[in-house]
Amino acid sequence: MTELKENIFKYNMSFYYQSTIIYFVMFIVYLVIRGEFVEDSYKLVTRDPIIYFFAIIVLVSVFSLLYNLYKNRHIKITEEGIQFISRFGSRTLPVGDIEFIKLAREPGRFRNIASRLIRIKIKQRRRLLSIRPNDYENTGDLINKFRELKKSIESR
Numbered sequence: 001m002t003e004l005k006e007n008i009f010k011y012n013m014s015f016y017y018q019s020t021i022i023y024f025v026m027f028i029v030y031l032v033i034r035g036e037f038v039e040d041s042y043k044l045v046t047r048d049p050i051i052y053f054f055a056i057i058v059l060v061s062v063f064s065l066l067y068n069l070y071k072n073r074h075i076k077i078t079e080e081g082i083q084f085i086s087r088f089g090s091r092t093l094p095v096g097d098i099e100f101i102k103l104a105r106e107p108g109r110f111r112n113i114a115s116r117l118i119r120i121k122i123k124q125r126r127r128l129l130s131i132r133p134n135d136y137e138n139t140g141d142l143i144n145k146f147r148e149l150k151k152s153i154e155s156r
Contacts, residue, residue: 007145009076009137013068020065023058034051070087071087102118
């Protein structure tokens with residue numbers, strides 16, 4: 001079997017950070033514009049439904065960020081197999097249970113590494129297990145580790 005070192009790839013949280021910041025900034029900008037320029041003095045308009053709408057969006061965004069930080073999802077690739085780990089538990093796919101690994105792109109998309117998919121066929125399962133490497137940090141390293149694992153599976 002090819003020499004595979006133990007690698008841990010954490011879930012990429014940048015989308016949650018960026019969306020939370022953007023929603024919060026838009027909420028503040030709307031409050032400033034609505035309070036200062038429309039009514040000629042800064043008075044917080046509490047009866048405006050758009051303020052409540054923005055507040056709900058910001059709260060949902062913050063809660064989803066905190067929840068995903070709490071989950072602490074990551075993938076661990078070792079010589080023995082692949083582990084999908086979160087705070088609530090882990091699932092291990094031994095190398096012996098993997099029939100094949102297919103590195104594919106999403107259909108109908110341009111040749112972009114962000115649209116790449118990794119599909120894994122497990123012996124006791126009908127459906128393929130899909131992993132989006134762009135959802136994890138160090139995307140290039142993750143794809144290379146799956147290529148190495150694919151070569152080791154094909155060679156046995």
